[in-house]
Amino acid sequence: MTAGRFSSLRGRFGRRPRPADAASGAVTGLFSIPEGMAYASIAGFNPVAGLYAGVVPAVVGSLTSRTVLMVTTLTSAIALTSQSVLSDAGLDPKDAGNVAVLTVMVGAVMLLMGALRLGAVMSFVSNAVMTGFSTGIALQIIVGVLGDATGYDPDGHNKLYQLGDWLAHAGQWQGAATAVAAVTVAVWAVSRAVRRLEPVALLLAMVLVSVGVALLSVDVELVRGIAAIPAALPSFTAPDLSAVPDLVGGAFSVALVALAQAAGIAPSMPNPDGSRSDVNGDFRAQGYANLLGGLFQSLPSGGSMSRTGVAVSAGARTRWAGVFSGVFLALVVLVCGSLAERIPMPVIGGLILVVGGELVWGKRHDIVLVLRTSWLSSAAMILTFLATTQLPLQRAVVLGAVLSLLLYCVQAARQARLVALHRDPDGTWRTAEPPKRLPPGEVTVLDYAGASFFAELPRVEARLPSVGGAHDAVLVLAVRTLPDVPSSAVVKLLDRYARTLAGQGGRLVLAGAQPPFVRVLEATGLRERLGEGGVVPAAPELFAPLETAMADGRAWITARRRAGGGEGGSRQA
Numbered sequence: 001m002t003a004g005r006f007s008s009l010r011g012r013f014g015r016r017p018r019p020a021d022a023a024s025g026a027v028t029g030l031f032s033i034p035e036g037m038a039y040a041s042i043a044g045f046n047p048v049a050g051l052y053a054g055v056v057p058a059v060v061g062s063l064t065s066r067t068v069l070m071v072t073t074l075t076s077a078i079a080l081t082s083q084s085v086l087s088d089a090g091l092d093p094k095d096a097g098n099v100a101v102l103t104v105m106v107g108a109v110m111l112l113m114g115a116l117r118l119g120a121v122m123s124f125v126s127n128a129v130m131t132g133f134s135t136g137i138a139l140q141i142i143v144g145v146l147g148d149a150t151g152y153d154p155d156g157h158n159k160l161y162q163l164g165d166w167l168a169h170a171g172q173w174q175g176a177a178t179a180v181a182a183v184t185v186a187v188w189a190v191s192r193a194v195r196r197l198e199p200v201a202l203l204l205a206m207v208l209v210s211v212g213v214a215l216l217s218v219d220v221e222l223v224r225g226i227a228a229i230p231a232a233l234p235s236f237t238a239p240d241l242s243a244v245p246d247l248v249g250g251a252f253s254v255a256l257v258a259l260a261q262a263a264g265i266a267p268s269m270p271n272p273d274g275s276r277s278d279v280n281g282d283f284r285a286q287g288y289a290n291l292l293g294g295l296f297q298s299l300p301s302g303g304s305m306s307r308t309g310v311a312v313s314a315g316a317r318t319r320w321a322g323v324f325s326g327v328f329l330a331l332v333v334l335v336c337g338s339l340a341e342r343i344p345m346p347v348i349g350g351l352i353l354v355v356g357g358e359l360v361w362g363k364r365h366d367i368v369l370v371l372r373t374s375w376l377s378s379a380a381m382i383l384t385f386l387a388t389t390q391l392p393l394q395r396a397v398v399l400g401a402v403l404s405l406l407l408y409c410v411q412a413a414r415q416a417r418l419v420a421l422h423r424d425p426d427g428t429w430r431t432a433e434p435p436k437r438l439p440p441g442e443v444t445v446l447d448y449a450g451a452s453f454f455a456e457l458p459r460v461e462a463r464l465p466s467v468g469g470a471h472d473a474v475l476v477l478a479v480r481t482l483p484d485v486p487s488s489a490v491v492k493l494l495d496r497y498a499r500t501l502a503g504q505g506g507r508l509v510l511a512g513a514q515p516p517f518v519r520v521l522e523a524t525g526l527r528e529r530l531g532e533g534g535v536v537p538a539a540p541e542l543f544a545p546l547e548t549a550m551a552d553g554r555a556w557i558t559a560r561r562r563a564g565g566g567e568g569g570s571r572q573a
Contacts, residue, residue: 017320024314025324027200028071029054031310032329033340034206037223038352039076040299041345042144043083044093047223049299050074051340052234055330057301061289062322066281067266068273071307071322072289074299076355077137080144081257082300084392085250089243097240099299104239105251106300107290110259114283125260126407128373129400131366132381136388136396138359139163141352148221149181149349150174159389177220177346184209184350202351206343213344223348224341231337233330234296253397258302259283265303272317306355380407418463421445421478421546429543434463438470438506441561443553445546447478457493464497472560473506474553478546480512480538495526498534507556511536511549 032054040050053074061072082102083093091098113121139159146166147153151174156162184205191201213220223229266277286302293301311321333340370381380403387396420432422445434446448460465475482490498508513521513535521527527535533552536545 016318017324018317020315020317021321022324024311024316024321025326026328027314028307028311028316028321028325029328029332030200030203032058032073032307032325033332034202034343034348034351035306035355036074037340037343038145038348038355039074039079041148041348042076042141042352043079045079045083045099045299046094047340048229049099049297050079051229051329051333052297053293053299053301054307055234055293055298055326055333056296057289057293057298058326058329059323060292061285061301061303062319062326064288065285065303065319066276066278067269067303068271068275068319069269069308069312069316069321070262070265070282070285070303071311071325072262072286073301073304073307075258075261075302075304075306076141076359077134077261078254078258078300078302080137080140081254081397085247085254088392089246089250091243091246095240096237096297098243100237100294100297101239101241101243102247102251102254103290103294103298103300105244105247106254106258107287107292107294109251109255109287110283110290111287113255113259114280114287117280119263119279119283125401126377126380126404127366128370128377128381128407129384129404130260131363131370132384133388133396133400135360135363135367136385138356138363139385139389141356141359145349145352145356147349148345149177149353151177151346176218177349180209180213180218180220180344180346181350181353183212184347185354188351188354202354205354206347206351209347209350210343213347214342218344221345222341223343223345225345229333229337229340231334233334234298236295237297239294254300256397256401258286258300261305262286262303265305265308269308269312376407376410380404416460417447417449418460419447421447435465438465438467438473438475438501440469440471440473440506441557443474443476443550443557445476445478445550449481457487457489461493461497467497467501467504467506469504470501471505472557473501473504474509474556475501475506476509476511476546476549476553478511479517480514480542480545482514482517491520491524491526495524495529498526498530505560507531507534507553509534509536509549509553512538512545514538 033051036050036054037047038050040047040053057072057074061070062068065072082099086093086098086102093099113119136159143154143159143162143166146162150166152166152169152172154162154166154169156165187208188201188205191197191204197204212218262282263279266279266282271277282303289301290298307325311325314321316322367381370377384396384400384403387399391399418434420434421429422432423429431447435444438444444465446464467473477494494508494510501508508530510521510530515537518527518535518537521530521535533549533556536549536552539545
């Protein structure tokens with residue numbers, strides 16, 4: 001291999017693997033066994049698919065992602081959303097062809113979003129909505145395994161009702177299953193309290209309690225009662241293309257959930273080599289992982305915060321840690337796959353209760369923050385939480401996106417402000433409330449700052465001074481901070497106000513207009529209607545357009561007075 005090609009590969013895949021990456025990969029791969037099986041189980045999938053989601057997707061995602069430490073695999077939210085999508089389409093979640101086609105389609109959506117550079121879309125999903133969604137997912141996780149953990153399957157049409165039914169029937173819990181789940185949680189808690197054992201606390205709890213159940217011959221349900229786990233590598237699975245029309249919308253929902261979760265990894269786990277992450281590159285990496293993973297028995301996957309956190313805590317330094325985790329998991333499944341069938345279901349139930357509880361506990365600060373921020377954000381969080389527990393998850397995702405958009409629109413509208421600028425004799429500028437009426441024969445300066453969003457216009461228009469009796473008045477409106485291409489409603493407002501002011505013998509001047517805004521004014525004819533000097537373009541000097549507009553305004557007033565059009569002075573208020 002030539003030096004140039006070696007350099008190119010090194011630039012693509014980053015630094016060479018380190019011993020710490022191999023150790024981290026082993027820990028992460030082992031951690032994937034209980035977590036992957038648990039997530040697949042709570043969503044009604046074959047636990048084997050949960051295991052395989054940590055093989056091909058992890059390897060492909062780690063090799064191609066721009067966030068080098070991100071581990072791509074199955075998450076609880078992705079599993080539940082996928083199950084909801086398949087069930088809503090009338091498809092069997094345990095059918096390998098259905099799972100394969102959904103996974104491949106999710107990968108295609110991710111690739112499309114990455115190619116179109118739609119990473120910025122994730123920034124429009126508000127923290128309030130994501131907090132409500134994540135908390136609702138955590139509740140779904142917890143309620144979904146209450147039957148495995150206690151032997152009593154709660155009834156109810158939604159998760160909140162099922163939780164209440166489970167608590168109300170505590171007397172019907174099976175003693176053996178409940179005890180095994182409780183011991184599992186206790187062993188996890190003790191292991192987690194030891195710093196060196198914290199990354200593998202779930203694994204230790206699973207192994208130790210499973211061995212104890214086998215030695216004591218405790219009568220509880222085992223994994224082999226619901227699925228056979230072959231000691232084999234994932235094999236090729238052809239997608240059922242006949243299901244494509246039924247899964248188009250669902251694939252977008254699963255992709256959005258996965259990408260929204262993964263978007264939070266880069267800020268939390270910066271690249272150790274100092275390189276910059278790219279959310280669009282991460283979109284594409286997750287797309288590749290699902291396209292290939294879907295052909296090899298994997299469930300839909302995405303960047304996993306929990307699995308990435310385990311890898312980093314275990315010493316990951318390069319992207320090769322994620323690659324090693326997939327390879328190591330494949331070897332474990334190949335050599336010891338049949339042993340996984342002996343894991344008791346109450347053990348998995350206890351582990352999932354731990355995972356769900358940690359998700360809720362991890363969101364406690366965000367919940368308090370949202371509740372203290374505003375009633376609107378609190379309402380969005382609560383509505384998203386209720387939707388996640390009451391509706392199919394793909395519908396909850398759509399509702400969350402709509403709520404995020406509404407929050408953005410409301411916040412953008414609230415940001416609009418109109419203030420008067422007053423210059424003191426020493427040249428210092430200060431702000432003041434706009435006057436109720438536009439004083440005749442004077443120059444009044446107002447600053448308009450906003451998003452040029454139509455929803456903000458009633459608020460802005462209400463603060464514009466009344467033009468009644470504004471003879472020979474000049475209103476200089478500073479528009480430097482307006483967007484390059486404003487809303488057409490803004491142009492209509494300016495045109496309407498300029499006509500009304502002109503009817504009273506005054507004029508409107510727009511100062512600091514950016515070039516794209518000037519072109520809009522020309523295309524709509526507003527610049528011509530404002531007349532010569534009615535639009536003062538922006539300049540490098542911040543206050544230069546304002547000074548020019550004020551000087552022109554005074555000159556216009558003077559000319560009007562000389563022509564006998566009125567009397568008055570000049571003021572900046």
